[in-house]
Amino acid sequence: MTVTATEFASRAAALDAADPLRDYPARFLGSDDPRIVAYLDGNSLGRPTRATSERISAFLAQDWGHRLIRRWDEEWFDLPLTLGDRLGAAVLGAATGQTTIGDSTTVLLYKLARGALTLRPGRTEIVVDRGNFPTDRYVLESIAADLGYTLRWLEPDLRAGVTAADLAEVVSERTALVALSHVAYRSGYLLDSPAVATVTHDAGALLLLDLCHSAGSVEIELDSWAVDFAVGCTYKYLNGGPGSPAFAYVAAAHLDEFVQPIWGWMGRDAPFEMAQGYRPAPGIRRVISGTPAILGMLPIQDTIDMIEEAGIRAIRAKSVALTEFALDVVRSWLVPRGVTVSSPLDPARRGGHVTIDHPTFQGMLPRLWERGVIPDFRGPAGLRLGPSPLSTTFTELLAGLAVIRDEFANP
Template identity: 75%
Template sequence: MTITPTDFATCARELDKTDPLRDYPARFLGSDDPEIVAYLDGNSLGRPTRATAQRLAAFVTEGWGGRLIRGWDEHWFDLPLTIGDRIGATVLGAAAGQTTVGDSTTVLLYKLARGALALRPDRTEIVLDRDNFPTDRYLLESIATDLELTLRWIEPDVAGGVTTQEVVDAVSERTALVVLSHVAYRSGYLLDAPAVCAATHDAGALLLLDLCHSAGSVELELDTWAIDFAVGCTYKYLNGGPGAPAFAYVADAHQADFTQPIWGWMGRENPFEMAQGYVPAAGIRRVISGTPAIVGMLPIQDTLDLIEEVGMAAVRAKSMALTEFAIELGRNWLLPLGVQVSSPLDSARRGGHVTIDHPRFREVTPRLWQRGVIPDFRPPQGIRLGLSPLSTTFGEVLAGLSAIRDELLAY
């Protein structure tokens, strides 16, 4: 894409006019709200679709209100698996029977990490990086303390991310598990997942990927890449809503021997027998513990409908175009004001968001919100621009970067 810096407003209009996904932002609630000038935080909380508003209303009156407890036998009991299979096929590049929905990202990350470590009982180390999302780091610190394991830390470039060579240097015959984010939550760095997976397997270890900033923004091929385990949230690019349940992927090759530590009745073989003793269900159902959050799963289906219409290749192409435009605006408007781009400049190594840094951004962010421009702040001095491909326009990117420039010029 060639961007002419002389007239960015004209460029934004032309990009929106020729965008193959130009009709999709209107399918989201809030797209016509005059108080929201630019929503640039879709990688933290995606907009709801208009279809979701209708689905939730219908569920209250017809599904929940109409079917009552009968809903479990008719539809709800298998919903974590049926939606899991849709996420796998549409977003993850995963065959059926390997993905389920339920619990938070934190709980599923705990389940998968503990289950993976149990498959390597004679090994003593977990490899992770200092720049991963805090929950990932805290959780693994807790697990390592409980199991008396050693954490082997990678120190990545904060404007980049973990390289394959850094993984090669960190793993050894002591490594049981490598836990990394596929897209770095701050910089947006896109991990070379196939190469990292191969390096992990060469050491005899297992790989657990955090896909929270990947699912719905970049193309994934978990089966082809031979990924062992993955977890991700659904309230970002999958627009599941605040607190929507996360998903877990366990490769078919590991399922027969995989045991997760939170045993509950819904993950047991023949759960309605209410029998004594826990016997894990066959397949991916063994990841489930308690009663799944049915209401929380409903909105995910509407975004999956949209992605199935256009395909992840089109979503990724729009994502790359949005971030390229944001970086070009930043290069022309913000770098002269002391702003630094803290994301990879190569779009092949960048996910769906861009982080820019400036010492005044902590003060600037609430002022932007007052103007109807909504990014998020990431310490110590970053604004993160989350550009959700299905719901974000190039005009929003233009308005958002223009407002940031105006705020910095006001000081």
């Protein structure tokens, strides 16, 4: 049955009024921009916060402009670790000393994967799935080619994702590393990480999770799930801005023996000795190579402030409510027009975004952007709707879906 626009508008208004996070959207720049009807791409690039604008101005005038090189001794040298600890506690379910921030996701993925393989000598296989993000696949293909390893490819349903049963069929005594995404970039499928970790460890292998599409929107418990390694970006739900540095997690049990392949002076024990020969620093600092991107870490601090304040459980509840509402509208307004849903319907198996498919979506996207509705497109025919729990309202989400509906009348 088709629900009217008035009925959905009333429901959206009621959801916004009852939303415990209703005051947060106003904390983001652009939230009052009349040219933007609906920003539905928070799963690709989060909005900047108003606090970040102030923080960057103060950084230029005081930290960089006045304190100059002295700020390295006062804060910057340890910022990748102190901010990593805050991220670990607020977002990742990680105790202190296991998370650092710096480099891109690609570089950190390479570092963690190569370092993990050295911990499983004699094993020569890496498990990865065809639905994983391209960078993950490419990095692992590169490593396998370089080391002569074999890739074992999982072939999940692209409308879903990898299950523990799927994984159990391919792991063996030859498996060194299993590398999967916690939330699938296209479908939004949410991995059963504890079950996958059990299957991986029963085979004697190590588990590396990509958290790019989950950090900041989904509850994560890396320590209690017994995940070995994790990597993720900070420019999506963590609002770090384009190109903001990624994060890396190495479980405490591996830190003493873990050695990553890109040796740099800031990851060496006693770096200011400038001594000959590399000796990895104790703890998570050994993941660092060169000078970290301090300026790029500023915005992340403001989002972590909000997550600490709101709580990741409340953020996840809002995310589920947004995607459930989106699916209700899609079923009523768009499915009758031939649109199909390519994301799990069960919220327990769905991350923070929803993908819908229709042959016209690729051509429709530029028109949507022109009209101030901003989702993104993923082939072959998918429109991703990525509301961000802290910055998106139900009314904004409905307004965007109404424009998508209207575009079907004006192909």
